[in-house]
Amino acid sequence: MKKSLGVKPYLFPMPVFVLGTYNDDGTPDLMTMAWGGLCDYTMVALNLDEGHRTSDNIKKRKAFTLAIADCAHIKEADFAGLVSANDDPKKFEKTGLHAVKSDKVDAPVFEEFPFTMECTAAELQHTIAGFRVIGNIENILADERILDAEGNVNVQALDAAIFDAAHPAYYHLGEKAADAFSCGKSLEKK
Amino acid sequence: MKKSLGVKPYLFPMPVFVLGTYNDDGTPDLMTMAWGGLCDYTMVALNLDEGHRTSDNIKKRKAFTLAIADCAHIKEADFAGLVSANDDPKKFEKTGLHAVKSDKVDAPVFEEFPFTMECTAAELQHTIAGFRVIGNIENILADERILDAEGNVNVQALDAAIFDAAHPAYYHLGEKAADAFSCGKSLEKK
Numbered sequence: 001m002k003k004s005l006g007v008k009p010y011l012f013p014m015p016v017f018v019l020g021t022y023n024d025d026g027t028p029d030l031m032t033m034a035w036g037g038l039c040d041y042t043m044v045a046l047n048l049d050e051g052h053r054t055s056d057n058i059k060k061r062k063a064f065t066l067a068i069a070d071c072a073h074i075k076e077a078d079f080a081g082l083v084s085a086n087d088d089p090k091k092f093e094k095t096g097l098h099a100v101k102s103d104k105v106d107a108p109v110f111e112e113f114p115f116t117m118e119c120t121a122a123e124l125q126h127t128i129a130g131f132r133v134i135g136n137i138e139n140i141l142a143d144e145r146i147l148d149a150e151g152n153v154n155v156q157a158l159d160a161a162i163f164d165a166a167h168p169a170y171y172h173l174g175e176k177a178a179d180a181f182s183c184g185k186s187l188e189k190k
Numbered sequence: 191m192k193k194s195l196g197v198k199p200y201l202f203p204m205p206v207f208v209l210g211t212y213n214d215d216g217t218p219d220l221m222t223m224a225w226g227g228l229c230d231y232t233m234v235a236l237n238l239d240e241g242h243r244t245s246d247n248i249k250k251r252k253a254f255t256l257a258i259a260d261c262a263h264i265k266e267a268d269f270a271g272l273v274s275a276n277d278d279p280k281k282f283e284k285t286g287l288h289a290v291k292s293d294k295v296d297a298p299v300f301e302e303f304p305f306t307m308e309c310t311a312a313e314l315q316h317t318i319a320g321f322r323v324i325g326n327i328e329n330i331l332a333d334e335r336i337l338d339a340e341g342n343v344n345v346q347a348l349d350a351a352i353f354d355a356a357h358p359a360y361y362h363l364g365e366k367a368a369d370a371f372s373c374g375k376s377l378e379k380k
Contacts, residue, residue: 002299002306003337005330009231010343012258012305012350013203013363035228039237040319041199047229068202071367079374094377109192115202116192123318129230134319140195147193153200153356160202161367162352166343168371173203174364177261177351181358184269187284 014163020065020108021057028099028108032081050131053085062121063105067113071159074170104138114143204353210255210298211247218289218298222271240321243275252311253295257303259351264360294328304333
């Protein structure tokens with residue numbers, strides 16, 4: 001039996017991404033977001049509110065980093081989503097995170113997060129859904145401990161936070177269910 | 191120690207969404223995608239290749255459904271990502287899924303998936319990242335068994351497939367790690 005829920009901003013799974021940018025004075029800023037992700041093989045899309053400090057910083061520096069928040073640092077990521085840098089100039093310091101300048105783009109890399117995309121802003125759009133940043137992925141940085149012998153990400157080691165907006169919470173990843181591009185092949189024969 | 195991975199279409203977690211549309215002759219079509227999600231409180235964005243039958247169908251009917259693939263039906267969703275309706279006219283029949291017409295939009299609802307958005311196409315865009323559909327969420331349909339007493343989605347009951355592109359696989363959800371908009375509050379006092 002299906003029930004109508006009306007119109008809600010709900011999908012699952014949703015990610016927890018931490019955006020890193022530089023303020024006018026060169027200090028690092030960060031914010032957490034869930035509405036975005038890959039939009040092409042080499043590009044990401046961020047659906048942001050234009051009022052964020054991050055949006056201003058991206059407009060000016062044409063660069064940002066996008067880190068996957070892992071469960072070990074979910075407190076820092078949650079804080080970066082709760083507090084606006086426009087209200088609290090000490091936002092970054094309060095996280096206790098460490099920032100280093102990216103080698104590739106004009107944006108900070110937060111050392112604690114195990115997976116970070118270094119991106120340039122390819123296009124800034126004003127759409128019917130609001131402000132959208134399309135970023136070129138210039139490089140990915142990953143902690144060695146989350147990589148397998150072939151240099152691919154091991155998702156169990158990554159331990160990315162998975163966001164549930166219905167009962168606002170972050171989850172760990174569970175067990176493998178099936179192989180992709182594979183488990184459906186049996187239906188081809190039908 | 192951080193390693194450079196270069197430019198890869200990798201982020202985590204990624205969703206498994208099954209798009210439902212009607213073909214010219216009124217038969218249902220479906221395809222599976224991972225590059226999309228919420229872009230506003232009442233809107234979703236789909237980053238598609240324009241060559242898909244689904245893209246044609248959305249252009250003509252200005253409507254689609256977006257279902258979350260659950261692990262119980264991951265074989266069907268995987269198949270819908272492997273096979274193109276342009277190559278196999280029996281694609282939908284081979285899945286064994288059951289389609290009923292949405293009450294709200296001109297698109298099919300697949301009964302087996304526990305969570306489905308009924309959407310109208312609000313805008314079709316050609317961007318530097320390719321073809322993009324912005325959809326208005328007109329309603330959400332959810333199986334009663336995935337809802338709690340307040341009518342909210344219970345993510346453990348939903349059992350959405352979580353896609354890992356590095357070692358292509360689908361995962362179950364794991365344990366709760368922390369409360370969102372909450373666990374970071376302790377850092378405010380610092």
